[in-house]
Amino acid sequence: MRFATLFVALLLAPGAHGAPPEEPPAAAEGASLYQQNCAQCHGPDRLGAMGPALLPENLVRLPRKRAAGVIREGRPATQMPAFGDRLSATEIDALVQYIYRFTPLHRLPPWGMREIDASQTVPHPYGSLPDRPVFDADPWNLFVVVELGDHHATILDGDRLEPIFRFKTRFALHGGPKYSADGRYVFFASRDGWISKFDLWNLRVTAEIRAGINTRNIAVSPDGRYVMVANYLPHTLVILDGRNLDPIKVIPVEGGDGTTSRVSAVYSAPPRASFIAALKDLPEVWEISWENPPPAGFGQWIHDYRADSGDLGETAPFPVRRFRAEGFLDDFFFDPDYWHLIGTSRDGLGQVLDLDSGRVVATLDLGGMPHLGSGITWRVGDRLVLATPHLKEGKVSIIDMESWKPIKEITTLGPGFFMRSHEKSPYAWVDVFFGPDRDAMHVIDKQKLEIVETLRPAPGKTSAHVEFDRYGRYALVSIWDMDGAVVVYDARTLKEIKRIPMKKPSGKYNVWNKTHLSTGTSH
Ligand code: DHE
Numbered sequence: 001m002r003f004a005t006l007f008v009a010l011l012l013a014p015g016a017h018g019a020p021p022e023e024p025p026a027a028a029e030g031a032s033l034y035q036q037n038c039a040q041c042h043g044p045d046r047l048g049a050m051g052p053a054l055l056p057e058n059l060v061r062l063p064r065k066r067a068a069g070v071i072r073e074g075r076p077a078t079q080m081p082a083f084g085d086r087l088s089a090t091e092i093d094a095l096v097q098y099i100y101r102f103t104p105l106h107r108l109p110p111w112g113m114r115e116i117d118a119s120q121t122v123p124h125p126y127g128s129l130p131d132r133p134v135f136d137a138d139p140w141n142l143f144v145v146v147e148l149g150d151h152h153a154t155i156l157d158g159d160r161l162e163p164i165f166r167f168k169t170r171f172a173l174h175g176g177p178k179y180s181a182d183g184r185y186v187f188f189a190s191r192d193g194w195i196s197k198f199d200l201w202n203l204r205v206t207a208e209i210r211a212g213i214n215t216r217n218i219a220v221s222p223d224g225r226y227v228m229v230a231n232y233l234p235h236t237l238v239i240l241d242g243r244n245l246d247p248i249k250v251i252p253v254e255g256g257d258g259t260t261s262r263v264s265a266v267y268s269a270p271p272r273a274s275f276i277a278a279l280k281d282l283p284e285v286w287e288i289s290w291e292n293p294p295p296a297g298f299g300q301w302i303h304d305y306r307a308d309s310g311d312l313g314e315t316a317p318f319p320v321r322r323f324r325a326e327g328f329l330d331d332f333f334f335d336p337d338y339w340h341l342i343g344t345s346r347d348g349l350g351q352v353l354d355l356d357s358g359r360v361v362a363t364l365d366l367g368g369m370p371h372l373g374s375g376i377t378w379r380v381g382d383r384l385v386l387a388t389p390h391l392k393e394g395k396v397s398i399i400d401m402e403s404w405k406p407i408k409e410i411t412t413l414g415p416g417f418f419m420r421s422h423e424k425s426p427y428a429w430v431d432v433f434f435g436p437d438r439d440a441m442h443v444i445d446k447q448k449l450e451i452v453e454t455l456r457p458a459p460g461k462t463s464a465h466v467e468f469d470r471y472g473r474y475a476l477v478s479i480w481d482m483d484g485a486v487v488v489y490d491a492r493t494l495k496e497i498k499r500i501p502m503k504k505p506s507g508k509y510n511v512w513n514k515t516h517l518s519t520g521t522s523h
Helices: 005-011 025-037 063-073 089-097 114-117 511-515
Strands: 142-147 150-155 160-168 185-189 194-199 206-212 214-218 228-234 235-241 246-252 263-270 276-279 282-287 320-324 329-334 340-345 350-354 360-365 376-380 383-389 397-399 406-411 429-430 441-445 450-454 462-468 474-479 484-490 496-502 505-510
Touching: 025 089, 025 160, 063 089, 089 496, 114 206, 150 360, 160 276, 194 429, 214 263, 214 429, 228 276, 235 263, 235 282, 263 329, 276 329, 276 340, 282 360, 383 429, 429 462, 429 474, 441 462, 462 505, 474 496, 484 505
Parallel strands: none
Antiparallel strands: 142 150, 142 505, 150 160, 185 194, 194 206, 214 228, 228 235, 235 246, 263 276, 276 282, 282 320, 329 340, 340 350, 350 360, 376 383, 383 397, 397 406, 429 441, 441 450, 462 474, 474 484, 484 496
């Protein structure tokens, strides 16, 4: 959707100047019910407060029927109370209709430098906490486990396999938390745009800021100096100073003809000293240099985005280099040298973009909607391969990274979400996230390219997302359930070692593997 066109259409809508347009009766009732019952926690403008934002863009993943159920019965383990004894079914229906409307103000809510800046809190300014861990566990072998069930994160000692700390996070974290290269800080993003910085050595949240209204993910430069936020709403990329999360620059994501775009995802490319973002509504990939001054190649590509900047002071100017892609990219992945970007578009077409020449050098027709964000690489003999599960078909594709041809398809019991391995492990693990076998976890022999074991850690419950410890000794699996657990397996014998109870644990992220760019995990 063209942001500019939509905005003009809304401006021209009857009643958009001055008085708001006349509301259909159900919406008017919903608006009034909202103000009486919900505004205190979700904000009078529905942008979120103690509770999450209730705008259509933030609700796309929640079917209306389930939203009605949450209003009626509340949400367990959160502060969301049940309204079933206060509101009738018709009133709940009016409320649901209201919150799924485009926006409460009949225009896109602004979220620029001013709003971002005003949301910042810095309980522990950079440099104010001691420079040593307050625990005796190996800080490189910690795991951060995100528990979606009650919006908490647990810090797990990867040697003793015991939790050492648990804290409340923002509502609905999504995407992998990102570490600074020294392993001390971890940055989280919530779907509602909140970015939190956590000091793992002192076990404290040090700063928070709301960088968007609907956010995809974040990327962090290895020194922890810059954080790049990819937004769906508004159509922006936001650069934060990693020290206290001060906003540095808001870059509108806009094509030459004024078409604006959501950002599919952003990742850091450390050897290139840049962030790389794929766009969902423009056939482009953007590379944003964090070097100061930027490398020569960037000069000629610098584009005036009328970027909304704070006092840039000593920070980099963040020029954008734009590459043409074949179609709109949803998901992507880099080769280990960050020379190529491998992306997939909505229709499942894969492409390989040479990041130096800016050209598409190969296309891949993999079908089945590969989930490349979860792709991993390893060597089969001398050959470097990329393996990816698919979100719409029960298969794992193995692709030769020189010829860019698929060399094998491994049939699985259903579509998968996450795939993982470790340099020291002979196996790659892939979940079956959808369908009747979603309690299954396949273990693939990385040389034979065959499934050698199918585990069912909790029959009937989804088991998903594996992460290895620093040494590749253990593989940790999430049981995706309110009465869930992280199940620890011996990564060699595939025998269960222990279960650590958790509330719908989703991803887990080992400090060493992430900061050392292990080829078996996401970065
Ligand atoms: Fe994710 C990572 C996109 C739905 C859990 N997911 C990512 C990333 C992208 C992405 C681009 C990589 C970002 C990063 O790590 O920095 N996810 C999408 C979608 O487009 C999709 C299919 C639809 C959507 O509405 O966003 C989607 N994702 C989900 C879920 O439904 C999951 C299972 C539950 C949830 O949290 O909402 C989910 N996604 C995750 C997790 C990661 C992730 C746990 C991090 C994986 C990792 O190990 O790095």
